[in-house]
Amino acid sequence: MEQRAHFHKKLEELKMQVLRMAALSEKAVHSSIKAYLEYDSDLAEDVIMGDIEINDLENAIDRFNLELLALDQPMAKDLRGIVGAMRITMNLERLGDEAVNLAHRALFLSTRPPLPYNQKMEQLTEVSKRMLSSALKSFVEEDSKLAEQVCAMDNEADELSIKILKQYINDMVTETRIVERGVHAIMAARHLERVGDLATNVAETVIFIVEGENVKHRCRG
Secondary structure (H helix, E strand, O other): OHHHHHHHHHHHHHHHHHHHHHHHHHHHHHHHHHHHHHOOHHHHHHHHHHHHHHHHHHHHHHHHHHHHHHHHOOOHHHHHHHHHHHHHHHHHHHHHHHHHHHHHHHHHHOOOOOOOOOHHHHHHHHHHHHHHHHHHHHHHHOOHHHHHHHHHHHHHHHHHHHHHHHHHHHHHHHOHHHHHHHHHHHHHHHHHHHHHHHHHHHHHHHHHHHHOOOOOOOOOO
């Protein structure tokens, strides 16, 4: 009985570590979006430098997970929780990478004249942030229904990304001087779409942890 209590205490510690990493990754995404929208080069630099902490925390969580698997031989939902934590941390690390990628676009564009206003880009930033926030909340609360809602939002992010691509291509055809900036903006939209994809991955993992159902690549739309 005491051994099980000790094991569940370690599971709680694991969840707290994942939540700490989630907070860092979400902050990086939000900061990179702000840097992009506001042409803030200092904030973009902060995002790039902060990625080291996210990477280090992923390594620490991986070691902790392997120790739990090797020493405690968990079963059923406990095992799903550990495997799920490994999947989620992998996606959190990738979220940090996408934040860095977006920060690099922000750095470049901060040295150039502003592009024409694109409402769809702001909409995509809001959808991406909402997806990520909901996915992380579903993990905290073990709420598979909320996770399913995140999956359903993925199509909206994809459609906005396509509309942004088409609009910037049209802008570049009519105004060739913005071609270089337009390419960076299209790539920025791609990074934001990837944030939505990674949030969906987290949501799929929450469904796996809670329901024991593997919906990987199947819960979208």
